[in-house]
Amino acid sequence: MVDELAEYRRRRGRETEPPPERPAARGGRFVVHEQRTPQPHWNLRLEREGVLVSWTVPRAVPRAPEEVRLAVRIDDQPPEYTDDAEVWDHGAYEALHWNDRRVEVVLQGERLRGRYSLVHRDDPAAGNAWKLTRLDPAEDGHEVTPRFLAPMPARPGPLPGAAEDGDWAYEFAWPGLRTILRVTGGRITAFDETGEEVTSRFPELRGLGAQLGAREALLDGEIVVFAAGAPDPDGLRRRAAADGGEARGLRHRHPVFYLVTDVLHLDFRSLLSSPHHERRALLDGLGLAGPHWQVPPSHPGDGAAVARASRDHGLAGIIAKRRDSPYRPGLANDDWIDIRHGRTGAR
Known part of the structure; x- marks a missing residue:
């Protein structure tokens, strides 16, 4: 690890940097x-002078310079400190500058x-409150x-x-609201098919961001309301029109469900050109x-059987x-076909 840090300094040309205001420690573990x-949230801890100097980062440590994140200074911990949180990353660090x-x-x-x-x-x-920034590309x-x-x-x-x-691959056609979900830093942002943000209408979905943790994704799917095991169009209309406090009030009577059918971006990589079967495997x-x-x-395959099952379920x-x-x-193109019952003959 020390050799890697020395090579990093050589490549970055650290000898050209101005000296710190006071000598920085060599570093240690992080x-x-x-x-979730x-x-x-994520706690970044740097070993220094016998303790782990710590910051909590609500939206994950940034991976690109443009992703500036809030970091809140929290209590130092002993070097052997562990808690009930998962170790997301660890390794060595070198301090280039350190003051208050x-x-x-x-x-x-x-x-x-x-x-x-x-x-x-x-x-x-x-x-x-501190500002956490990645300086490298x-x-x-x-x-x-x-x-x-x-x-x-x-x-x-x-x-x-x-x-x-x-x-071909076949899916049920759900009677819902087409919704794009952006997941970053453990939080979700929901958009309707026009691009309008609708996050506050569906508070039930916030836990999805926590489930993905630091993974970033852009998801495609349908928001559906069910009643007695069947899609409930009236409940869906009421939820689509509600916002803020009204949405929170309706979530027990007309809870929404997000049925995820595709993943368009994942972990800072576009999947738009990947074939559908690969995107589905990643989504699963x-x-x-x-x-x-x-x-x-x-x-x-077996589209006729899927169509029969759809009809039997009242879809x-x-x-x-x-x-x-x-x-x-x-x-819209011939790669995706919307097949309604009564129009199931061969092409």
């Missing part, structure tokens, strides 16, 4: 603890590798998770014929299951998606 519930107002370090962990600064806010009212291939992408629509059409049935691997969200099954139809199709935001 650890980041992750706490009830409010996700600014700390600059190079982290060499399993996940975090690079130069970071912690700067105390100048505002006297800031108290223990993001890792190669890093792509900031988009705020919003228009959902890809399905084009009305008939059931694919038997000869090409295996080229996220383990998204909670009291108000789940990943409904996608069935490769309007199914969606067929080519297994090798990319995700084209906002663009």
Whole structure:
């Protein structure tokens, strides 16, 4: 680890940096603890002078320079300190600058590798609030998770014929609100299909962000309300029109469920050009299951059987998606077909 830090200094040309206001310690160990519930946060701890100097970071340690995050100074802990939080990352660090107002370090962990600064806010009212910034460029291939992408629509059409049935995956067509969910720093932001933010309308979904933790994702799905095990259009209309306190009041009478059907970005990488079957495998691997969200099954092949099951459950139809199709935001095409009952003949 020491050799890696020496190589980092050589590459960065640290001899050109101005000297710190007072000599900085060589460094030591660092650890980041992750706490996902009830409010996700991460505790960054740097070993120094016999203690772990600590900050809590509500929205995760940034991975790119543009992702400036709040960090709140908290109590120091002994070097052997552990708690009930998960160790999200650990390794060695080198201190390049350290005083009561600014700390600059190079982290060499399993996940975090690079130069970071912690700067105390100048505002006297800031108290223990600091600003945490990554100073190095993001890792190669890093792509900031988009705020919003228009959902890809399905084009009305008939059931694919038997000869090409295996080229398709089939899902139930849920009568819901198409919703894009952006998950960053353990928090969610929900957008309707026009791009309007609707997060406050669906407070039940906040736990999904905590479940993903520091993973970042852009998800596509449907918000549905059920009553007696069947979709409830009236309940959905009421929830779609409610906001803030009214939404919180309705969540027990008309709870919403987010049915996640696709993942468009994951861990700072775009998946738009990946084939549908690969995106679905990644989505299934996220383990998204909670009291108000789940990943409904996608069935490769046997579209006629899926259509019959949809009809038996009182749904309007199914969606067929080519297994090798990319995700084209906002663009209807023949890769996704909206098949309504009564229109299930071969193409």
